[in-house]
Amino acid sequence: QKEVEQNSGPLSVPEGAIASLNCTYSDRVSQSFFWYRQYSGKSPELIMSIYSNGDKEDGRFTAQLNKASQYVSLLIRDSQPSDSATYLCAVTSSGGYNKLIFGAGTRLAVHP
Amino acid sequence: NAGVTQTPKFQVLKTGQSMTLQCAQDMNHNSMYWYRQDPGMGLRLIYYSASEGTTDKGEVPNGYNVSRLNKREFSLRLESAAPSQTSVYFCASRGTGGAEKLFFGSGTQLSVL
Numbered sequence: 331q332k333e334v335e336q337n338s339g340p341l342s343v344p345e346g347a348i349a350s351l352n353c354t355y356s357d358r359v360s361q362s363f364f365w366y367r368q369y370s371g372k373s374p375e376l377i378m379s380i381y382s383n384g385d386k387e388d389g390r391f392t393a394q395l396n397k398a399s400q401y402v403s404l405l406i407r408d409s410q411p412s413d414s415a416t417y418l419c420a421v422t423s424s425g426g427y428n429k430l431i432f433g434a435g436t437r438l439a440v441h442p
Numbered sequence: 443n444a445g446v447t448q449t450p451k452f453q454v455l456k457t458g459q460s461m462t463l464q465c466a467q468d469m470n471h472n473s474m475y476w477y478r479q480d481p482g483m484g485l486r487l488i489y490y491s492a493s494e495g496t497t498d499k500g501e502v503p504n505g506y507n508v509s510r511l512n513k514r515e516f517s518l519r520l521e522s523a524a525p526s527q528t529s530v531y532f533c534a535s536r537g538t539g540g541a542e543k544l545f546f547g548s549g550t551q552l553s554v555l
Contacts, residue, residue, distance in 0.1 A: 364542065372548070372549075373549055374485070374546055375546070376542075376544065418484060418485065427536065427542055428490050428498070429490075429500065432477075434482050434484040435484055
């Protein structure tokens with residue numbers, strides 16, 4: 331069983347819609363959760379981090395965390411074609427920040 | 443300010459050849475990492491260095507060695523390359539004081555024939 335699971339997609343949404351990306355994790359000791367965006371052929375970049383249950387908003391992005399269900403999600407409002415990328419979920423393990431566990435990523439395609 | 447610089451960007455090796463991937467950061471970060479990324483597998487940690495002078499194994503260390511040459515540089519060596527090591531390799535660094543953000547280099551596309 332993978333430690334961090336994501337639907338590989340592609341998730342296709344029309345421009346202006348809300349894109350919802352989901353991630354589940356298996357290690358109950360995980361404390362910190364991250365979303366990285368990776369454009370094709372480029373390196374990942376951090377877009378959101380969340381540590382407590384509930385929602386965290388940053389511009390058009392909202393991260394949601396439910397530790398009881400071991401579930402973290404990323405919502406992108408007013409999706410733009412420039413949001414088309416692969417979104418990687420990452421969680422800390424017992425090794426802390428030095429041993430982040432990444433999911434395989436969900437490919438998002440926003441079409442005009 | 444270049445951030446994290448990796449070389450080379452592309453490399454083709456024959457099975458059994460050796461090579462070293464170079465990584466340098468100019469952000470005075472303590473921690474540095476080497477990941478590999480394969481289709482459908484996400485990023486997997488090969489080795490990391492929490493501080494100058496220390497290195498530790500990650501999820502997939504077999505077939506690799508690392509050297510933390512100084513605070514800036516962290517190299518990854520393949521002693522005898524195998525086709526299973528065909529992948530995209532990313533170097534990353536992280537700051538101190540509980541900083542969580544990883545800064546990634548631009549990646550190395552390695553093919554082992």
